[in-house]
Amino acid sequence: MEIVKQTSLAIGFTLLCTASANAFTACQVTDVGGIDDASFNQTAWHGVENAIANRGIDGRFLESQSETDYAANLNALMDGSCDIIVTVGFLMGEATANAATANPNQKFSIVDFAYDPTIPNVLGQIFATDEAAFLAGYLAAGMTETGTIGTFGGLNIPPVTAFMNGLVYGVDYYNEQHGTSVSVLGWNTSSQEGLFTNNFDSLDDGRAFAQNLYDEGADIVMPVAGPVGLGSAALAAELGSDSLKIIGVDADLVATDPERADVYLTSVLKRMDSTVEAVINAAMDGSFEGGLTVGTLANNGVGIAPYHNFESAVPPELKAEIDAVRAGIIDGSISVGP
Amino acid sequence: MNTKSNFRKTTADLLMLRQGAYRDAIVLPIIAIATALLIGALIMTATGVDIYTIGRSFAALGHGAFGSINAISETFTAAIPLILAGLGIGLGFRAGLFNIGAEGQIIIGGLLAVIFSFTFSDLPTIVLVTFTLIVGSLAGAAYAGIAGVLRAVTGAHEVILTIMLNLISYRILDYALRQPFIQKDGRSDPISKSVPGNGQLPKLLDWIDPNLRLHVGIFIMVGAVILLWWLIKKSKMGFAIRTNGENSHAALYAGMNPKMVIIGSMALAGGLAGLAGAVQISGVLERASPGFSAGIGFDAIAVALLGRSHPIGILFAGILFGGLEAGGRQMQIDAGVSIDLISIIQALVVVFIAAPLIIRTITPWAFSKNKRTS
Numbered sequence: 001m002e003i004v005k006q007t008s009l010a011i012g013f014t015l016l017c018t019a020s021a022n023a024f025t026a027c028q029v030t031d032v033g034g035i036d037d038a039s040f041n042q043t044a045w046h047g048v049e050n051a052i053a054n055r056g057i058d059g060r061f062l063e064s065q066s067e068t069d070y071a072a073n074l075n076a077l078m079d080g081s082c083d084i085i086v087t088v089g090f091l092m093g094e095a096t097a098n099a100a101t102a103n104p105n106q107k108f109s110i111v112d113f114a115y116d117p118t119i120p121n122v123l124g125q126i127f128a129t130d131e132a133a134f135l136a137g138y139l140a141a142g143m144t145e146t147g148t149i150g151t152f153g154g155l156n157i158p159p160v161t162a163f164m165n166g167l168v169y170g171v172d173y174y175n176e177q178h179g180t181s182v183s184v185l186g187w188n189t190s191s192q193e194g195l196f197t198n199n200f201d202s203l204d205d206g207r208a209f210a211q212n213l214y215d216e217g218a219d220i221v222m223p224v225a226g227p228v229g230l231g232s233a234a235l236a237a238e239l240g241s242d243s244l245k246i247i248g249v250d251a252d253l254v255a256t257d258p259e260r261a262d263v264y265l266t267s268v269l270k271r272m273d274s275t276v277e278a279v280i281n282a283a284m285d286g287s288f289e290g291g292l293t294v295g296t297l298a299n300n301g302v303g304i305a306p307y308h309n310f311e312s313a314v315p316p317e318l319k320a321e322i323d324a325v326r327a328g329i330i331d332g333s334i335s336v337g338p
Numbered sequence: 339m340n341t342k343s344n345f346r347k348t349t350a351d352l353l354m355l356r357q358g359a360y361r362d363a364i365v366l367p368i369i370a371i372a373t374a375l376l377i378g379a380l381i382m383t384a385t386g387v388d389i390y391t392i393g394r395s396f397a398a399l400g401h402g403a404f405g406s407i408n409a410i411s412e413t414f415t416a417a418i419p420l421i422l423a424g425l426g427i428g429l430g431f432r433a434g435l436f437n438i439g440a441e442g443q444i445i446i447g448g449l450l451a452v453i454f455s456f457t458f459s460d461l462p463t464i465v466l467v468t469f470t471l472i473v474g475s476l477a478g479a480a481y482a483g484i485a486g487v488l489r490a491v492t493g494a495h496e497v498i499l500t501i502m503l504n505l506i507s508y509r510i511l512d513y514a515l516r517q518p519f520i521q522k523d524g525r526s527d528p529i530s531k532s533v534p535g536n537g538q539l540p541k542l543l544d545w546i547d548p549n550l551r552l553h554v555g556i557f558i559m560v561g562a563v564i565l566l567w568w569l570i571k572k573s574k575m576g577f578a579i580r581t582n583g584e585n586s587h588a589a590l591y592a593g594m595n596p597k598m599v600i601i602g603s604m605a606l607a608g609g610l611a612g613l614a615g616a617v618q619i620s621g622v623l624e625r626a627s628p629g630f631s632a633g634i635g636f637d638a639i640a641v642a643l644l645g646r647s648h649p650i651g652i653l654f655a656g657i658l659f660g661g662l663e664a665g666g667r668q669m670q671i672d673a674g675v676s677i678d679l680i681s682i683i684q685a686l687v688v689v690f691i692a693a694p695l696i697i698r699t700i701t702p703w704a705f706s707k708n709k710r711t712s
Contacts, residue, residue, distance in 0.1 A: 060671055061670070062667060063676075072415075072667065076412070199629070
């Protein structure tokens with residue numbers, strides 16, 4: 001009986017191998033946060049998973065454990081078995097450019113990096129996350145009881161600070177409209193300096209930074225550092241969401257971190273999953289071109305998640321105002337900036 | 339008569355020692371690795387990986403480590419800094435010092451190397467590269483020397499000193515990378531300017547395939563292995579280091595200066611770690627960023643333990659760890675097995691090596707001869 005089972009497994013395995021030899025393969029190299037970071041890398045990988053489900057392709061990923069792994073990981077994928085390689089993150093910009101120049105026939109797509117000039121075999125995916133974070137800032141300013149909102153980032157790099165800029169501008173806009181004086185700790189838009197963990201993997205830092213911001217009076221915190229934010233959420237879950245709420249980033253954290261669903265006021269969505277899937281589809285259909293795609297509020301590339309548990313707590317007027325602000329940003333009547 | 343039997347006894351003792359050393363150096367690591375792989379397989383089974391995927395992932399591990407020219411290139415590229423830093427740590431072990439500070443010494447060495455390299459970018463390649471490596475080594479030596487001097491003068495324990503110096507080095511790096519003359523132009527995150535093209539260690543195999551990253555650092559590494567072997571086995575200083583490691587009182591009575599041995603071997607260990615950092619910067623990374631040391635200094639402790647502090651042993655241990663790193667990548671690609679598993683296997687190897695009694699207990703037959711003779 002055992003032998004039969006094993007033989008059939010072996011045959012199945014052989015069939016699987018033969019089948020996958022012909023299939024289109026999408027490969028992804030993650031940043032140091034890891035594939036299951038509940039936000040950044042996971043969202044991008046979700047795009048590959050969708051393509052696996054919808055188009056029957058093969059998907060593989062390689063996790064980077066440190067920044068020194070980027071080039072090595074890309075190298076390991078250069079044996080020609082990947083039809084497209086998706087690299088996730090601004091920090092992989094140089095490694096991806098080097099690999100793409102050395103291997104001009106290999107298609108690449110990178111999340112969060114725009115090359116100038118563009119490289120013919122690389123498609124950059126960038127996102128106007130400041131537009132979506134602006135809405136989150138507006139919401140936070142309307143919801144805060146202490147009049148103080150906190151934020152911190154993983155590294156002072158443009159894809160991270162875009163969130164922080166948007167948050168502050170959104171809060172400022174709320175203050176302008178309502179004559180309030182809600183302040184944001186952790187980011188200064190004029191000096192472009194603020195609070196950074198300098199890593200994308202320490203949950204301890206996420207907890208400690210949120211604790212500091214909470215001690216300084218913040219009752220809503222937006223961590224922009226991938227899985228680091230899960231540490232902040234753990235603190236919020238202990239303190240209770242009346243004392244501290246978290247704004248998630250990249251993915252809808254209520255879906256990716258369901259155990260602490262009740263601490264997330266909303267999430268600033270960066271729909272890397274849809275752009276990654278679109279890139280894979282384009283590569284399969286032969287319409288892949290190097291260059292740049294930009295996700296905005298207008299094309300639904302960025303947005304904010306539903307309020308979920310706070311659906312009834314957010315006043316209807318505030319919801320209506322946020323919808324109006326969204327429309328204003330899309331039609332250009334509200335500018336996301338100082 | 340008496341002298342004769344004494345002589346025989348001494349010879350037998352010597353032989354026995356050699357036999358024991360052979361078991362320690364060859365049999366023990368092999369059993370440790372096999373046991374680690376076996377337990378790794380059990381852990382995979384426990385996490386719901388089926389037997390075919392396990393077989394496939396171990397095949398991928400071997401293939402990714404030594405199965406192709408790219409694999410071998412990656413294995414050695416990863417092994418170079420591990421071996422360099424491991425040699426330093428091994429030397430410390432010989433002198434009776436437990437140097438945990440290689441990570442910090444790599445950081446300081448690499449940082450000074452990158453600063454030197456982009457500052458003097460006008461120099462011709464051979465001069466620039468040579469001096470970059472020398473600067474990196476000296477920086478590492480000086481940084482480790484702090485711990486050495488404190489240990490020798492005050493008696494403060496080197497484990498505490500080097501751990502704390504590691505922590506300080508992280509912050510020095512964070513701070514330095516934000517300084518305008520170091521930070522890359524146009525970037526607001528901590529990252530250094532790049533090593534200029536003429537400051538890079540030449541690649542060895544890029545004429546075959548531009549993706550092959552192996553660089554001339556491998557010759558530096560081999561040179562360091564030979565030098566350390568000579569130093570430990572043949573030189574007067576090596577004798578002083580070994581004597582001090584065995585018994586520092588005896589060393590003192592023999593007229594050796596334990597303080598100088600401590601400071602000297604710490605500085606030498608730091609020099610090798612700093613060299614590892616400089617080689618990594620000018621051969622692979624081309625710039626410094628907050629995580630550029632990537633735990634090499636800690637993995638090197640494992641390499642030194644696995645290599646039994648012997649330069650040749652460290653060479654093979656470093657190649658093994660480099661292979662685990664390169665092969666671990668292939669394991670992820672081919673079988674979708676988590677990279678964390680490779681860390682577990684590495685850790686298990688170290689556990690079994692560092693605690694040889696476990697291996698002796700679970701596989702008594704491999705060591706039975708040893709028992710009978712003793």
